[in-house]
Amino acid sequence: MKQAVVARTDLKMGKGKICSQIAHASVESFLLTRQRRQEWAEIWLAEGQKKIILKVESEQALKDLYNEVRHEIPAVLVVDAGYTQIHPGTTTCLGIGPAPETVIDKYISHYKLL
Amino acid sequence: MKQAVVARTDLKMGKGKICSQIAHASVESFLLTRQRRQEWAEIWLAEGQKKIILKVESEQALKDLYNEVRHEIPAVLVVDAGYTQIHPGTTTCLGIGPAPETVIDKYISHYKLL
Numbered sequence: 719m720k721q722a723v724v725a726r727t728d729l730k731m732g733k734g735k736i737c738s739q740i741a742h743a744s745v746e747s748f749l750l751t752r753q754r755r756q757e758w759a760e761i762w763l764a765e766g767q768k769k770i771i772l773k774v775e776s777e778q779a780l781k782d783l784y785n786e787v788r789h790e791i792p793a794v795l796v797v798d799a800g801y802t803q804i805h806p807g808t809t810t811c812l813g814i815g816p817a818p819e820t821v822i823d824k825y826i827s828h829y830k831l832l
Numbered sequence: 833m834k835q836a837v838v839a840r841t842d843l844k845m846g847k848g849k850i851c852s853q854i855a856h857a858s859v860e861s862f863l864l865t866r867q868r869r870q871e872w873a874e875i876w877l878a879e880g881q882k883k884i885i886l887k888v889e890s891e892q893a894l895k896d897l898y899n900e901v902r903h904e905i906p907a908v909l910v911v912d913a914g915y916t917q918i919h920p921g922t923t924t925c926l927g928i929g930p931a932p933e934t935v936i937d938k939y940i941s942h943y944k945l946l
Contacts, residue, residue, distance in 0.1 A: 723855065733847060734885040734946035740851045741837065741858035742881055748859055749877075763863075766913065767856055771848040799880065832848035 719762035721747060721816040722826050724772045726780055729810065735803050739810040740771060743796045747813025751792040755817070762816035772829040780812050787825045791817040833876035835861060835930040836940050838886045840894055843924065849917050850946075853924040854885060857910045861927025865906040869931070876930035886943040894926050901939045905931040 723743045725736055752759035762768070774780050780795070787793050793814045800806030815822055837857045839850055866873035876882070888894050894909070901907050907928045914920030929936055 723851075725851075733850070736847070737837075737839075737851045737854045737946065738883045738885050741855045741883060741885075744855035745859055745862055745881060767859060769852045769855060771852050771855075832851065 719758055719765055719816045720768045720770060720819045720822055721762065722770050722772060722814040722822055723747075723811055724774055724780060724783060724814070724826070724829065725811040725832055726775070726777065726809070727773045727832070728775045728777075729804055729808065731803055731810070736810075739796055739798060743794060743811045743813030744769065746794040746796065747792065747815060750794055751815055751817070754792045758816050758818070768816075770826070771832040772826060773832045774829065777809050780809060783825065783829075784812050787814055791815050791822060791825070833872055833879055833930045834882045834884060834933045834936055835876065836884050836886060836928040836936055837861075837925055838888055838894060838897060838928070838940075838943065839925040839946055840889070840891065840923070841887045841946070842889045842891075843918055843922065845917055845924070850924075853910055853912060857908060857925045857927030858883065860908040860910065861906065861929060864908055865929055865931070868906045872930050872932070882930075884940070885946045886940060887946040888943065891923050894923060897939065898926050901928055905929050905936060905939070
């Protein structure tokens with residue numbers, strides 16, 4: 719099992735900001751997966767929470783991937799409240815799964831590591 | 833309610849690596865908090881997962897903070913399996929809470945943002 723988090727790099731967020739958005743996506747996507755595919759979430763925790771952090775360079779790329787993946791894997795777009803650094807309502811990153819690696823890799827294998 | 837994640841900066845982890853360790857700490861600390869102080873975890877989720885990402889410059893500083901805080905707030909040290917970038921068994925970061933802000937701020941107010 720593996721979870722993927724995909725972050726936008728075009729927003730020029732600071733390191734702490736981007737890490738907090740990624741952590742947010744990780745928690746939300748885990749909770750949604752536990753609701754919809756409980757066994758995926760439980761096995762992922764038991765195996766030690768394997769995660770991969772990827773990047774895209776636009777909001778459109780993030781939303782396209784979300785629309786592609788969400789029919790097969792629980793996924794969550796994170797929209798920032800925007801109190802600091804960025805505008806309110808900005809979509810910053812995407813959490814996917816956890817899901818079996820063979821399922822998730824079909825969607826993410828051509829994205830680059832953050 | 834607020835969760836804090838404290839990361840070591842002396843390990844020279846890449847951005848993706850440090851973000852994945854922080855996400856790991858966030859999920860683990862949330863799950864432990866939900867076990868021990870369910871109302872703190874539930875309120876934190878409902879309020880939108882407020883998080884603060886802080887830094888320390890040594891393993892000792894991370895462990896000292898852990899030993900200080902864990903008597904009052906659920907907290908988790910993350911030990912990396914070390915497949916990439918760092919040695920196996922390296923303590924990379926610390927997740928604290930979520931907990932009420934007045935409780936958590938006593939411990940973390942003098943740490944700097946990542």
